[in-house]
Amino acid sequence: MNGGDGSREPRRAPAGARTRAFEEVLDRIEERIAADGLTVGDRLPGERQLAEQLQVSRSSVREALRALATLGVVSSQVGRGPDAGAVLTSRPDTALTDLLRLNLGLSTLSMREVVDTRLMIEQWAAGRAARDGGAALGEMARAVDAMDAAATPEEFVAHDIAFHMALAAASGNRLTSAIMRALRDAVRRYAIDAVLRLGDTAGLQADHRRIHAAVRDGDADAAIAAVADHLARAYPG
Amino acid sequence: MNGGDGSREPRRAPAGARTRAFEEVLDRIEERIAADGLTVGDRLPGERQLAEQLQVSRSSVREALRALATLGVVSSQVGRGPDAGAVLTSRPDTALTDLLRLNLGLSTLSMREVVDTRLMIEQWAAGRAARDGGAALGEMARAVDAMDAAATPEEFVAHDIAFHMALAAASGNRLTSAIMRALRDAVRRYAIDAVLRLGDTAGLQADHRRIHAAVRDGDADAAIAAVADHLARAYPG
DNA sequence: GCCGGGTGTATGGTCAGACCATATTTGGTC
DNA sequence: GACCAAATATGGTCTGACCATACACCCGGC
CATH class of the missing domain: 1.20.120.530 (GntR ligand-binding domain-like)
Structure with missing residues (x-):
């Protein structure tokens, strides 16, 4: 949100905040999995929706999801319907x-x-x-x-x-x-x-x-x- | 190359080509590691350079690198100099x-x-x-x-x-x-x-x-x- | 009422171009 | 020679767009 064009704000977090944006997304998703008791088969919100909720760009959301996919915990399907989107899986x-x-x-x-x-x-x-x-x-x-x-x-x-x-x-x-x-x-x-x-x-x-x-x-x-x-x-x- | 604005071409590969762009990048990088005998400490080309070499967007390169980072085989450093960029590591x-x-x-x-x-x-x-x-x-x-x-x-x-x-x-x-x-x-x-x-x-x-x-x-x-x-x-x- | 096909739409996938933060390199100055 | 400022290369992020896909929905025909 503070990259790219605008960035009228001086700085969002002058101290600390060393984590990269996609890592923040990663943590939040993991948090949500634990908090909501999500399990295999459940769907995550869409990339655009997650981006808006977490106030980051879709790119950062995608990088986080890519990391999760690499670890074998999500699987993305294109298209529409109940099986589309990022679905929690488990492929260790x-x-x-x-x-x-x-x-x-x-x-x-x-x-x-x-x-x-x-x-x-x-x-x-x-x-x-x-x-x-x-x-x-x-x-x-x-x-x-x-x-x-x-x-x-x-x-x-x-x-x-x-x-x-x-x-x-x-x-x-x-x-x-x-x-x-x-x-x-x-x-x-x-x-x-x-x-x-x-x-x-x-x-x-x-x-x-x-x-x-x-x-x-x-x-x-x-x-x-x-x-x-x-x-x-x-x-x- | 064929997404986004232009895409005057009808279709690049009408048959086959089921792999996603970032997976192609992933394979190429792994290929290069094996072919060139790269090992821990060696550097990969920069994201922009890889994108040009492989004829994909920088986003796709980044997603591939993110996957490799998740698997613990590369580590990215910002800045300049011999230690900057995507360096091969091994953090299983x-x-x-x-x-x-x-x-x-x-x-x-x-x-x-x-x-x-x-x-x-x-x-x-x-x-x-x-x-x-x-x-x-x-x-x-x-x-x-x-x-x-x-x-x-x-x-x-x-x-x-x-x-x-x-x-x-x-x-x-x-x-x-x-x-x-x-x-x-x-x-x-x-x-x-x-x-x-x-x-x-x-x-x-x-x-x-x-x-x-x-x-x-x-x-x-x-x-x-x-x-x-x-x-x-x-x-x- | 039911069925089949066309259209709408949400989704991930990709691209392009820009700006930011960081860290080294380079070159100039004292 | 030592020190400081500008240039530069790098990853990190953002924005906005378009594409391909696959289901959802509606509408007409039967």
Whole structure:
């Protein structure tokens, strides 16, 4: 409001007020989400309306919404109707994937750290799945069959991801599942290279069957060990 | 280029071209990072220059940069000189913290899931620290002393975070450390409430000392158990 | 009364051009 | 050489416009 043409006012806030306009918008929106108890599916006011309410330009509102979209909490639809506008969503996976992929691209995270983190999560999930009864057994078995039928490394990796995601999902923890998916998606190309390097997938499939059997038999220790062996084979350190 | 006033052209790309302009910018920047081998500290071209190079408006460039800033990979500085402009950084912690905090606000992640994830990471880190020799012992001890001296719950929690961060950092894995920090920051308020609820911090401090001792003695199993007991006390389920 | 199509309109997406605040660089002055 | 003022480059913001999209509404035909 005090930029651009006019600005007859001397200064709006002579002291403090270090936050940029779009950050103010960000805070206000977050505030409103908490105060009004908004949740997934609820709509935010339109960009023009928000701009007027918060007394900032539409550009600043858009930058704030862009940040929220990047974090996976809003999704914008054009057009009209109940589904149009900025709708609250929750896609931590997408956001996490982007975050990991870009930080890997900057070489600030090493592949070893990513694989180690994956090992941590999968061992934890495998132990839980073995103890809590394998709700994911069916899906895991289907993924193994699909990997047998896969014609290309890309296809194999796609079903491999499904297998490990089923295992992670069995933990019942959406946060670890989201991290797991982000890790897998971020290193998908690396996984394809690993399959090509190994030459054949018999060993990997044997590992998968061993993991599946351990979870089915409720043997947590065996499941954990099988996961460790599997990752050591796929990503030798 | 084809919006706004003019647009004498019928249509630039009648088929395909579903991506929004700022996404195109996003891809190009990521591409350039990979192609030119850019890394932390390197500068991106200015917003105006990028806009001209990519043939889009400065607004679109700004939205793309805002997204990258949200993911923690660029940081913008105003002014002039070698440090001004969009500089590549790497702050996965900040981005992760925002991501978790906002998704918690939307109630799509439960506190239990966050605490369970934290337990997973801390047990893993404690085991590693105990085995690999405790490089973090000094910092952990200092944090315990600082917690003894803390006058307010806020202060106590701040040093508590330092304690647990030191433990996580001992794993040598920056990714798990970043996740750990994000988890702690995202639930900071909740932690303060927990301290207030417990009334006194003697039990928590006893746990901290027990964890420290186990790491010092190289007893991984004891360290893991101590972490589990500590979190169970702080966040009863 | 019901249905189909045309029009209205609200929405996000984009563009262009301007001005502001900030911080360095540059050049002049003592 | 030291110091100060002007030039300049940068991100940050604002304004106002137009475009493409997709639902909402109304109106005529049946």
